[in-house]
Amino acid sequence: MRLLVVEDYEPLARSLVQGLREAAYAVDVTGDGAAALELARANAYDALVLDLMVPKVDGLSILRQVRASGSSAGVLIITARDQVPDRVGALDLGADDYLIKPFAFEELLARLRAVIRRRYGAAENLVRIGDLELDGAARTVRRAGRAIALSAREFALLEYLALRRGQIVTRTEIWEHVYDFAAEPSSNVVDVYVGYLRRKLGDGEGGAARLIQTHRGLGYALDAPGAA
């Protein structure tokens, strides 16, 4: 999942980015409202983590313009403003959730999961596809009851495919939602990671069903065999 963090207090922004990347999110960050608007226009973020008081363009204006441009990205407001009218105003402008500083980082993660889940129309964090079980909250993956250890990037890839189960997901989409600007762009990085993932899942090996299908020239799709 790809996030944009808009926060102008540098120590907070740095820790947020570190924690979110470690939680398998692809994260871009800016401390500047105008830059945030540019980034939000140019990229398909799954969610924005938005501070209301940022220089140049304030958070509420960013929110308004993002929504006006038709973006359905989840928006989680983080702010020191704790008054009810502030919260109501932000939610009415199209924010999905509102978190008051200071907050527990775990809570931020949980709310972010909920925001993104809603965006993909899922009701719970646990996704079952065939004999594959993916727990978005605990960030664990099981195949046929056996726990599988994935790297953050691999987990993010699997989670994105799972949230869009049954759909063909293009390489570009994967690139946009799983990688941030910190990642080195390369032509086959998505294919390489899908390869890693298949190997770790034992996909289509030793009698296990093949869950990740390759659609040549189009992309990949994750689904239980026979479901389509």
Add this chain to the structure above:
Amino acid sequence: MKGSLRFRLAVSVVAVVAAALFALSLVLHALFARALVRQFDARLLGDAVAIAGMAEEDAHAPEFEAESLPEFERRVRPAYFEAWLADGRVLARSPSLNGADLALSAPDAGADVVLPDGRAGRVVHVRQPLRIEDEPTPRVSKQLVTVAVARGTEEVADTLASVRLWMLALALLTLLGASAAAIVAVSLGLRSTRALAAEIAELDATRLDRALETRGLPDEIVPVVAKINELLARVRESLAREKRFTADVSHELRTPLAALRTTLDVTASRERSPAEYRAAIDQVNVVAQQMQALCENLLSLARLDAGPVAVRPTEVALRALVQSCWGLYEGRARARGLAFENQLDTDACMATDPDQLRVVVSNLLSNATAYTAPGGTIRVRGTADRFEVHDSGPPIPPEILPHIFERFFRGDAMRSDGIHCGIGLALVRGVADVLGLRVTAENTNDGGVAFTVSLR
């Protein structure tokens, strides 16, 4: 109740009315008594004239033809008369006198007297010539007869007593009526003040948003209420300011707190290498120092607000003071690639309070460190009465330049590092005012910003 205006006014009105009634009664009583006595004396005089008419001269010998006068003969509460000739011989006396003498009063006027039977009475006398009988035309003799008549004044006393009773009853009734009227009048008159008192009683910190009604109040109270309204407005203003201040303070403290918590939460979420822990500790340290500076500034601001600040002026060597203040920001400036030049003369001395001046200089340097574009230069230069903290910019947008010394003004645009907005410079101005220094900010021709501190 006893101390209420209503009670006091009513009591004083009643007291005045009572005193007036008492005085009026005294005067009326005296007038009435005098009239009664005069009337009584006139009757006595009439009696005396009639009795004197009974004395006549017959063949040059005076004689008294006593007619039956039952009043002067009865034994119980009788009247008295006595008639004398000019030579002092008693011509006649009433049987009631039993041979005693009556005192004389001044002619034609009455006098109080004690009657022979011990009763209080009045006596009058007349003196007139004797009548001469047996003449075809009545003549008067040359001999004079003096007749004194006395009577008990019980009737007068009785009348006066009943008059007094009536007057007392009337006075009491009047007093009651006047008291009731006074209480009602005072209550009516003070009704507006009671409404005012109720209005004031309803005031508390949450309901200061309206002024007290002055319409319909007595003229004497209007200035008082106007003054109260003025004070209320001031309280309202200062409460609003305080509320804003608290909200701003909480905002300024929440952001670095969020950074602390997030850094700690993220760091503690898994095992890390010593280098990662090191980085987290450094970051927490930086945030903690910023929060400390913020708290100190907030405290200084609160102290400025609380009242007079002690100023102990001495000769302050500016260069050394600036250098020691810079120590706090050197690290941050280096991290941002900023150069620093202290161009003040070693012997430049300003007569002011060194601790307070340190607050001014520190905050100006902190501001310059935070806002100067990376790679820039901060210079402190000037003389003993006027020095400036100059940075290489970017300049402050002209629209916010007039506001940067305002408390909790958030200079948006490029001059924001997310913390201590609107406290440092507000403190600078506040402390400078206390020290009698002028602080101004301007964009310089070279694209930089100069904060100038000068003696007024």
